[in-house]
Amino acid sequence: MKAVIIGSATLAVAAGLGFYTWTVSQNANGVPCGDTSVAGAAIGGPFELVSETGETVTDIDVITKPTLVYFGYTFCPDVCPLDSARNAAAAYILEDQGHDIGTVFITIDPARDTPQIVGDFADNFHDDMIGLTGSAEQVDAASKAYRTYYRKQEGDPEYYLVDHSTQTYLMFPETGFATFFKRDHTAEQIAETTACFIDQLS
Amino acid sequence: MKLNTLINAAIFSLTASVALAESEIHVMDTMVFETAPTAMAGGGFMQIMNHGDTDDMLIDVRADYPRVEIHTTEFADGVAKMIHIEGVPVPAGGMATLEPGGFHVMFMGLQGTPFVLDEMIPATLVFEYAGEVEVMFKVVARGEHGNMNHGEMNH
Numbered sequence: 507m508k509a510v511i512i513g514s515a516t517l518a519v520a521a522g523l524g525f526y527t528w529t530v531s532q533n534a535n536g537v538p539c540g541d542t543s544v545a546g547a548a549i550g551g552p553f554e555l556v557s558e559t560g561e562t563v564t565d566i567d568v569i570t571k572p573t574l575v576y577f578g579y580t581f582c583p584d585v586c587p588l589d590s591a592r593n594a595a596a597a598y599i600l601e602d603q604g605h606d607i608g609t610v611f612i613t614i615d616p617a618r619d620t621p622q623i624v625g626d627f628a629d630n631f632h633d634d635m636i637g638l639t640g641s642a643e644q645v646d647a648a649s650k651a652y653r654t655y656y657r658k659q660e661g662d663p664e665y666y667l668v669d670h671s672t673q674t675y676l677m678f679p680e681t682g683f684a685t686f687f688k689r690d691h692t693a694e695q696i697a698e699t700t701a702c703f704i705d706q707l708s
Numbered sequence: 709m710k711l712n713t714l715i716n717a718a719i720f721s722l723t724a725s726v727a728l729a730e731s732e733i734h735v736m737d738t739m740v741f742e743t744a745p746t747a748m749a750g751g752g753f754m755q756i757m758n759h760g761d762t763d764d765m766l767i768d769v770r771a772d773y774p775r776v777e778i779h780t781t782e783f784a785d786g787v788a789k790m791i792h793i794e795g796v797p798v799p800a801g802g803m804a805t806l807e808p809g810g811f812h813v814m815f816m817g818l819q820g821t822p823f824v825l826d827e828m829i830p831a832t833l834v835f836e837y838a839g840e841v842e843v844m845f846k847v848v849a850r851g852e853h854g855n856m857n858h859g860e861m862n863h
Contacts, residue, residue: 585781627746659790670787
């Protein structure tokens with residue numbers, strides 16, 4: 507009887523190991539997470555920006571865990587809040603699943619978005635969302651590193667609008683860029699794909 | 709017979725009230741999302757029904773802010789471009805929807821007067837034919853209106 511129990515326990519462990527190895531090898535073989543494929547993209551990298559408290563921070567200070575990075579501006583009353591709220595919702599979903607991820611909002615309108623304004627804007631969606639601004643040069647460098655587009659519209663010096671990219675990037679502290687999300691991805695899809703990458707990369 | 713008379717009277721009074729207001733336009737679900745304390749701008753949304761037989765257009769929104777405009781957002785290759793438009797058409801017998809990701813009213817210059825949850829923001833909608841319609845935009849929280857299910861909002 508005892509031998510049988512030991513035998514089946516060993517079998518269970520062996521089966522478990524086998525499954526574990528199979529899972530790892532599946533991931534190592536590059537089972538894709540999500541539906542956005544990126545070929546040979548060099549997105550992200552070092553940046554230097556200004557935090558909500560006015561301190562200069564770098565990507566190493568900001569991306570300390572899997573992080574969703576979005577570029578927008580606070581004067582935009584529709585798209586940016588919509589996307590930011592969705593990213594925050596994804597973070598909350600992942601939090602419920604036991605995954606700790608960060609969310610970052612980088613303004614591409616530093617002339618109007620002071621550290622306090624961008625910080626307040628970010629906090630409006632998620633207590634831990636980090637709002638970043640900087641000098642025009644710092645913001646431009648960060649935007650270029652992430653291959654995002656922005657262009658200030660001609661017109662009113664005070665109430666101007668800015669065209670801008672709306673991708674959200676999933677970044678990891680060590681490995682950098684993982685994937686990006688488009689506007690039509692739901693919070694649930696972002697959470698699922700992000701969890702997939704976390705499982706793969708950790 | 710008596711019931712019919714009552715119904716006719718009711719229909720008559722309803723028609724009369726619309727005629728008195730000189731408007732075939734009905735506005736519903738006027739709302740803005742709450743903003744951060746230092747926010748400079750906020751978006752307004754609503755549904756507009758046109759029960760009349762003349763195409764109409766929302767051509768202006770007036771409110772107590774430095775600038776109020778009607779905008780739409782266009783997307784091309786992942787880039788969002790907000791565009792100031794002349795108006796939102798409201799076809800006869802049809803409706804127009806101002807919703808996140810599409811047409812919206814942009815209230816600009818909020819500095820110091822953010823949209824606070826549950827407050828009401830008075831505004832005047834101006835239609836090309838129906839004229840002025842007084843409305844109140846209710847300040848609502850994000851998340852209550854489907855932000856958790858972002859994808860569906862585009863439809």
